[in-house]
Amino acid sequence: MFNARKLVLAHFWVAFVAFLGALALGAWQMYVRSPLSTWVKNPEHYYRSVTAHGTVMAYVLPTLVAMGFGYAITELALKRPLIGARWAWGGFWLVIAGTVMAAVTMALGKASVLYTFYPPMLASPFYYFGVVLVVLGSWIWVALMHVNMRRWKKDNPGASVPLAMYGNVAGAYLWAWTSVGAAVEIIVLILPASLGLTDTINAGLARVFFSWTLHAIVYFWLMPAYIVFYTIMPRAIGGRLYSDTMGRVAFALFLVFSMPIGIHHLFADPQVGAGFKFVHAAMTAMVSIPTFLTVFTIVASAEIAARLRGGRGAFGWVKALPWGNAWMQALLFSFVMLGFGGAGGLINMSYQMNETIHNTQWVTGHFHLIFAGAIVSMYFMAAYELWPQLTGCAPISRALIKTQIWLWFIGMMVLTMPWHLVGLLGMPRRMAYYDYSNPEIASQAWTVVASAIGGFILLASGIVLIYTLATATRRRASAVAPFTFSRSAHPHATTPVALNGLGLWAGMMIALTVVNYGYPIAQLALVKEASVPVIPIGSR
């Protein structure tokens, strides 16, 4: 690494410390709404905690990890100093400023609107300013990723952009475009109302703008994890990447289809017509394709590792995989969670099936399983892998890694499986307490107890994570081995030019946005009944 070591470390440390704090809040939330606890004394405290937990886990943790990982990849994959390190620090401090502003406002109880904002309810403007600052800081990162890739391509004409950087920049472009939705919602609709400049707000339109951001943001969160799958995992388990080109296809498809599908979050809403709901549902089916491709490619890459170790037979090679390797276990856990979470996602996207589970605890179980489970576990592995580069420590203790990821996997399964079930039984979301003395709810009580136990297991895992990273420098390496990404199985293959750049795919993303969102937004902006009175929260 060159200039970016401290920069990346700063991003990761803030991300993981905030993560641990939010984990503790999450565990408390699971506990306090379960039969193990009496009802929370003041329901507003529960919603305050949910707002903080969601804001950190959705806006702070993944943004900082993507940014830090992105800077690291820029130097390690392009093998040259990061261009614009000063700007990068500026972006980092903007994110910190925004986080602190939002955190203080939430802690004071002036922003209990949950991380999805929920207009016409309005919080203190400082909460929204805080979120805007975080997004602005991340846009600096996007610009730097663009500049660095372009400069490298100019200096290396005709060369293939390293896959890790390709995915990294795809994620950056995706984030830039998708964050526009929430940014418009906050700046145009929410802030004027929150500042008292207007007494009404177009809540239906705000929901549509938020849906613009809401789905693709999870693919922005997913990119770092998939970069790990393609460019680190195969090397870590002793294999080769089955196909570099397929990796690019997956990233390109994510860039095209992640964003213009957000209205599947609005299937049950009355302010969008069924025509657009169907189109978004059909295109959501398309965004499952890059995940299916990834599953194939990564399993094939693992098979290469197994056969290199002497595995034989159509299925017998599975036994020859390096099961004792912490990375192999992490991959297995992540794929199991991706499988269950992805299946749940396919159900959520299926328009009419969505009706059964909309806004029930199934949804909460789903996104914890897929994001907190499959994706965040790869954030951990990225940190473990980069730590020697960043701190000069010896490779991280395998025993600690295994402990941490086993706890995370078990905790996540115990947390989310009962959660899915109780959602099917009709338990609604986001309630500070439930009356377990009612017979219908009493039969659901055991699931909440189980999930609470899972939450505490996860908290333990988070503590092990911080401990592991903090104490890693106790063992210093005499010389840190240079960082390598995974090798392709066909290293002399060529890259199709369309998959060496992102312009075509970004253009498709923007065109699809116009088709899929243009009319709903324009139309809702013109419906005068859609502007409804604001509801500032808090006592007067």
Add this chain to the structure above:
Amino acid sequence: MREQGRFGWSNSLVRRSILWLLALTIVSIAVGFFLLPSVQADYRAQGIWASICRAAGVPSDWGGSREIRQGPLATNVVLERSMTDAVSKDAVGRGATLALNCTMCHGAQGLSSSEAPNLAGQYPEVVIKQLLDYRAGKRTSSVMEALARRLSDKDVSDLAAYFAYLPKARTSPTTYDEALPKLVRVGDPIRNIAPCVSCHGGIDQKIGAPWIEGMPKGYLVQQLQAFRSNDRHNDSEAQMRTIARAMTDAEIGEVAAFYARKASNGGDH
């Protein structure tokens, strides 16, 4: 590794990607905007263009029965956020003059020593709504209806400005421990009783929901019982009647005692 090929329409990957995307978009639009809407019952009557517009989200309706069962309205008042805004000193002054007529029952500083409610520090939109409801006969009281009929709209908002300007009976509780009655703090979900503090100030205030701390206990009991028996029904869409119907006499007494107890020494300040 090196890149291969030239970027442009002649590149087969570029061409095929764009064409497949177009095809996918056109087919899904065809299904979503033509095929699916064609099964709506009123499709044949109103034609394909109307169906496409409806599928796109142009506001329309389902036809069907337009018959509305009319009944007496709870209230005619539309609560506007502008009613909650701070007002000019002149309005407060005019309101003070008008309020001289109110002191006999409601106290010199808006803090009553009888069973009439305190008005000091009350949210302005609450005073406006209740006076307008009295004036229209939506809330019954022989005394108040007669008094309210003499007030113009401007008088009403001036009075509201004046009372809002006076200091409240007391401030909200700062600790939420078990000393508070259960219904006040956490409500009763299955009976659909929301915590009082989530609408009446304390942690949250719903527009039009009065500040009730320090109110005379007798008044609070009387009003909750009136909501429960439907004698009082000026709450829009039965917000309070729904809650009061589910409450027992003991609970009504308990919450009223809690809120009344907050005043010190019977309410004179």
Add this chain to the structure above:
Amino acid sequence: MPGHHASETVAAAAERRWAIIVIAIIGVLILMMIVTGVHWASMPPSRVEAVDVKTIHIKGEFVESNLGTAVEPDGKVTVRLIAQQYSFVPNCIAVPADTPVTFRGTATDAIHGFVVGRTNANTMLVPGFVSTFTTSFSKPGEQLMPCHEYCGTGHEAMWAHVQVVPRDEFMAKARPGGRMSCVQR
């Protein structure tokens, strides 16, 4: 090189098999959406209907006296309800079993939503818009109907009930132009 070719064919065959599986899964899901969309023309809410939220309690379809379950002159059963902080009105809804019931609802302040028990009756209620969907209930008895969209600090107390009454019993009680509910007065 023969070895190279053989492995390429194996890989290509594996890739083709996977592609077929993926296309089949996606195809089935999309087909299912189309078939159920054709079959169930009005669920989930599929049409945009606007309503003036400020005067909802004064005029129009959602005045208090018009809420509840109605048997229309043509025999259709319609439930009209509103959601507010923090109750549904009526907060005890009576419906006949084994009959298509059309729900029409809106919100008067924040965004609410509800799900009925373990059924697929599930919708959002957004102020300014009317949500409409049709479903039927097969099991007689009482079900819980919670609000499932965070609507403020009283959200956790927003529970209504749905009573599914055997069809004959329900129709016997229905009066023309009347509105039924199971709210205890």
